[in-house]
Amino acid sequence: SAVISQKPSRDICQRGTSLTIQCQVDSQVTMMFWYRQQPGQSLTLIATANQGSEATYESGFVIDKFPISRPNLTFSTLTVSNMSPEDSSIYLCSVEDLPGEQFFGPGTRLTVL
Amino acid sequence: GEDVEQSLFLSVREGDSSVINCTYTDSSSTYLYWYKQEPGAGLQLLTYIFSNMDMKQDQRLTVLLNKKDKHLSLRIADTQTGDSAIYFCAEPSMDTGRRALTFGSGTRLQVQP
Numbered sequence: 411s412a413v414i415s416q417k418p419s420r421d422i423c424q425r426g427t428s429l430t431i432q433c434q435v436d437s438q439v440t441m442m443f444w445y446r447q448q449p450g451q452s453l454t455l456i457a458t459a460n461q462g463s464e465a466t467y468e469s470g471f472v473i474d475k476f477p478i479s480r481p482n483l484t485f486s487t488l489t490v491s492n493m494s495p496e497d498s499s500i501y502l503c504s505v506e507d508l509p510g511e512q513f514f515g516p517g518t519r520l521t522v523l
Numbered sequence: 524g525e526d527v528e529q530s531l532f533l534s535v536r537e538g539d540s541s542v543i544n545c546t547y548t549d550s551s552s553t554y555l556y557w558y559k560q561e562p563g564a565g566l567q568l569l570t571y572i573f574s575n576m577d578m579k580q581d582q583r584l585t586v587l588l589n590k591k592d593k594h595l596s597l598r599i600a601d602t603q604t605g606d607s608a609i610y611f612c613a614e615p616s617m618d619t620g621r622r623a624l625t626f627g628s629g630t631r632l633q634v635q636p
Contacts, residue, residue, distance in 0.1 A: 411568075443623045452611065453566070453626045502565065504624075510554040510573065512624060516565040 412437050412507040414515035422521045423493055430489045431518045433503035438483035440506075444476075447500040447517070456501075459486045493522045527614055527627035534633045541599040543630045545612035550593060556613040556624065557586065557597045566611070569597070599632075607634045 413436040423429050433442065444456040457465040457478055465478040479487045490497050500517040507513055528546045535541045547555065557569040572579045572586045572595075579586045585598040595612055609631050613624040 441622055452628050453624075455616065455623045455625075458623055504566075506622060510571055511568065512556065513568055514558075514566040 411511060412439065412505050412513050414503060414505060414513060416501075416503060416515040416518050418518060419516065420519040420521075422523065424523055425494055427493055428489055428491045429493065429520060430487050431501050431503075433486045433488070433515055435484045435505050437507070440483070442480065442486045443504045444478065444486070444488045445502045445504065445514075447502065449498065453502065456488070490520065493520075495522045498522045527612060527625055529610075529612060529627040529630045531628060532631050532633070534635060535602050536635050537602060537604055539602055541602045541606070541632055541634075543597045543599075543610050543612075543632065545595040545597075545627055547593050547595060547612070547614045549614055549617055550590065552614045554615065555586075555588065555595050556611075557584075557595075558611045558613060558626075559608045560611065560629070561608045569610070602632075602634050604634045604636060607632055
């Protein structure tokens with residue numbers, strides 16, 4: 411199974427600042443996904459990141475707020491821009507390794523003051 | 524869009540069996556998933572079932588799939604205190620060409636000694 415790491419594992423940020431979260435996979439994958447898990451809630455898909463093309467965002471998420479990079483087949487970043495307390499969440503990346511096997515990174519716990 | 528539904532809470536005694544239920548919406552889903560999230564941790568892929576199967580067993584875990592009723596269940600035999608966690612069922616999201624996942628609300632399993 412794919413091994414996924416995320417950096418940072420957690421952070422506390424001030425309102426109005428931005429944070430870039432990194433996701434690294436130990437194998438080449440076509441598609442990577444970014445999810446958000448708000449406190450006490452389930453997971454919501456933010457966007458799909460494909461290498462060599464712009465990310466595809468879900469309803470309610472926009473590129474200006476959550477810019478995504480996908481420079482190669484093992485790495486992606488998600489930036490949370492101009493943060494507010496409502497952005498406090500766990501942010502997770504995931505990949506589809508073999509068909510049917512979707513694995514998640516450990517998550518980045520973000521607190522915005 | 525899809526709507527994956529789960530009951531929110533289940534309490535069992537150690538040694539008993541736990542059954543967590545889920546209903547999903549997309550009758551053409553190829554795979555259906557169960558994830559486990561322990562407090563403060565990321566998402567662990569527990570098991571998944573291919574849609575042409577009715578049952579899948581993996582050690583203490585048994586997954587039952589009723590395609591007619593779009594009902595998925597996860598049975599944990601001989602439940603241990605270490606099984607206390609939130610369990611999410613998930614199906615591939617039609618909106619992403621069935622690549623990303625739509626999650627249920629999660630069922631919090633509490634195992635009492």
